[in-house]
Amino acid sequence: MTALTTLKGINQQLDMTSNRVSTGQRVSSASDNAAYWSIATAVRTDNASLSAVKDSLGLGSSAVDTAYNGLNSILTDLQNMRAKLQTAMQPGVDRAKVQTEIDAIQNKMSSTAASSVSSGQNWLSVNSADASYLKDRNVVAGFSRDSSGTVNFSYVTVNVSNIKLYDANSSTSVDVPATSAQVFATQSLTSMAAFRPAGAAAVKGTADFSGAQTIDLLIKTETATAGVAITLNKAALTAAVKDTAKVTTSELIDALNNQIASTALKGEVTASLDSTGRLTFTRVDTGAGNTVAVDSVTTNTVDIGFGSGVKAGVVAKGADATTTSGRGILDSQAGSYTAGGAYSIADFDISTLVGTNGDADLSAIITAVDKAIAKVTDAGTKLGASKTQIDGQSSFVDTLMKANNRTIGTLVDADIEEESTKLKALQTQQQLAVQALSIANSGSQNVLSLFR
CATH class of the missing domain: 1.20.1330.10 (f41 fragment of flagellin, N-terminal domain)
Known part of the structure; x- marks a missing residue:
């Protein structure tokens, strides 16, 4: 009975271990x-x-x-x-x-x-x-x-x-807010010849105003029909920029806005760069009655997107809310x-x-x-x-x-290595238990033969 019980226990453990190995x-x-x-x-x-x-x-x-x-x-x-x-x-x-x-x-x-x-x-x-x-x-x-x-x-x-x-x-339908009048340069500032797009790394993207170079524009609005002159040259930029020989786009924008702020157009027009880097003049007020135009005059020698020499700009108009x-x-x-x-x-x-x-x-x-x-x-x-x-x-x-x-x-x-080792051991134990059971059965037969 002890051998049979031992074999049953081993078989149960063997089944469980085999299942773990096969399923993982x-x-x-x-x-x-x-x-x-x-x-x-x-x-x-x-x-x-x-x-x-x-x-x-x-x-x-x-x-x-x-x-x-x-x-x-x-x-x-x-x-x-x-x-x-x-x-x-x-x-x-x-x-x-x-x-x-x-x-x-x-x-x-x-x-x-x-x-x-x-x-x-x-x-x-x-x-x-x-x-x-x-x-x-x-x-x-x-x-x-x-x-x-x-x-x-x-x-x-x-x-x-x-x-x-x-x-x-x-x-x-949707409500469209009133818009401002805006005029845009023909191309980005850094692509203009004045900003030396093909220049050496030290000067590329900057403009040289250390000589006689002059920006001379006339900004016109519905309130300033005759135009307000904006002039940037070496004299005007010396105190406003770090190096007149290498004026950056941001320095130029700041200088333009400072010039505008010192005229009758203060609070009416601003200069900035749009998403493509073009110089943009924007009328602060909105509505169809507001206009802005930028003309280049005779003394203008630097093209920043509005031409050089005499060139009339296009009049841009705002729009009313609609x-x-x-x-x-x-x-x-x-x-x-x-x-x-x-x-x-x-x-x-x-x-x-x-x-x-x-x-x-x-x-x-x-x-x-x-x-x-x-x-x-x-x-x-x-x-x-x-x-x-x-x-x-x-x-x-x-x-x-x-x-x-x-x-x-x-x-x-499951730990496959551990379970595989355990499976091998249980298989060996199973074989030994079967032999023990066989010996036990043969021993009882020998005892019975004594009574014959």
């Missing part, structure tokens, strides 16, 4: 260890949910990438359009031919927006009247379980209404022609713009394109921030899943 787990069912099995099951469930979250983040990242790439392409198109419009401002240019090029750019932008689709979602070209339209797109970024067992999800939210470029729905259709950045109403009729960045025509009114309309269209570039740039910035947030969350979820796997392993995984 020391707790494979609730009967092995109820507490550990329960915890491991909950963590496995969390990991399954995290895997779904990671998939959602992957899809969200793809959608953001698609929208960003579309925006980036259209931003380049808008910059090309801005250059074409600037060309059309020159005397003698056939605006009808320029319009042909602009039509091609407008068609390309529309096609790019329409094809920026990921997983059936298009965030650039939408129809807000559609029942399936959502102004906020939520990407599942994580989940948590509170003490009561309730699961809560966290999201990365992308506001489509802030980045859409085209909207087929024209029935909604209500317009709440469409996309490019197909919302951007302004109106002097002769009547509204236009948008996606649909305007300069081929018929002639005379003084035509020049004023073209200047207003250029300003509208500049504002559209700023809005598209802002939309790209928002998408970039969302992409960074999604990528960071995806990395965190991946790390969390690995930590959960380690937790599960600590609770339920």
